[in-house]
Amino acid sequence: MVKIIIIALDPPPNVDEVEWIENRFYELNGLVSGFKIGLPAVLKNGLESYKRIFKDYKGLLIADFKLADIGDIMSMSAEIIKSYGFNAMIAHSFVGYSNAIDKLSKKAKDLGLKLILVVSMSHEGSKEYIDGHLNDFLQIAVKANAWGVVAPATRVDVIRNVRSKVGKDIKILSPGVGAQGADFGSAICNGADYEIIGRSITGAENIKEKATQIIKTIEERVKICRGLQ
Template sequence: MIIVALDPPQNVDVEKWIKIRYDELKEYVQGFKIGVPAIIRVGLEGLSKIFKDYSGLLIADLKLADIGDVMALTASIVGDYGFNAVIAHAFVGYSQAVDELSKTCEKKGLKLILVVSMSHRGSEEFIDKHLESFVEIAKRVGSWGLVAPATRPLIIKRVRELIGSEVKILSPGIGVQGAEPGTAICYGADYEIVGRAITHSENVKQSALKIIENQKQRVAKCRG
């Protein structure tokens, strides 16, 4: 299960860059994740036109980390432009923060995805030390999904133990950051997030199909 991170490089026509990759990949992957730089460069209206007929996961990767009112308003706005999921940080806490965001997501039909660990080494300095507390926040608000890194699969395993089987785990770090396709799923993730290994390749479709096949092979092996 693949979610493609659409993070355009500098010095490209961003709207065209995203549309080409969306058209090439939409039949083969389960969703797309759009980060802050691309949202700023293309704009919500431009993105809504590109993805207007898409029924898969369309994630606004804003990594929201503010008071509840601000996060709720931001989620409401992106929902109006066709996004059906939003990523926020759990570290801002529950009261007057993630609790208010979750209520807005429920009203707008948005899937709330909370970051409980990240794929870079700096996550170990603070975020990972509070992993269990962040997972508890996700439980309290009924989060649809959690972000945990493919680069540290034992974190994924621990998150799955803590959260149970119903909540989705999305794992970034496949490809350029070093994790092999299928690794995160073998440790309990539902989706692997892949960016540059697909989107910056010369043949986007071929690269995606190769990663999907590698993922299937590794998962088949680890699950026996």
């Protein structure tokens, strides 16, 4: 079974967030490529609450805080992110390269953190501004030697465009699969490296069984779209 999905650990309201994340991590560890933790869970419970859960984890662990500030501030944030065991972080590319992403890129390299830049988003509002600057953001990602970029599974034309611009050297991570409407496997078939999946798996009654089922669905779709079946 190929590991091609990243789990978005975004707890719903009215749950014990730490317990919720811990349960899903233990159910899915070894089955998926990695996990992504966003701001709501961290703002409520602090980073220390999750450090224990992931302390021995060797897979992809993404701090999805979508950093967007001057370079010095983002670099300070990167140091904190690294100190709590994360090995990847997401930042916005719209802050520009000079004295922003350039400094963050250098800090990420020094710390051994994978830098992932948002170049497009899965919601409709992304079309209002972000998507109009897609090519500019891709140039920033290439110049910064970003490990990956975020491009939406909800608009596969964007994924194809991103892949054509960045080649094979930059990973494409695609949110919007499942609950937000994109079909499982559609992002991979159009050039993404990973599909980011949240509620379709984390909200299931049998989490591990659902994840296994979805992974198999993706694998079958990819075989078909790549002419292997």
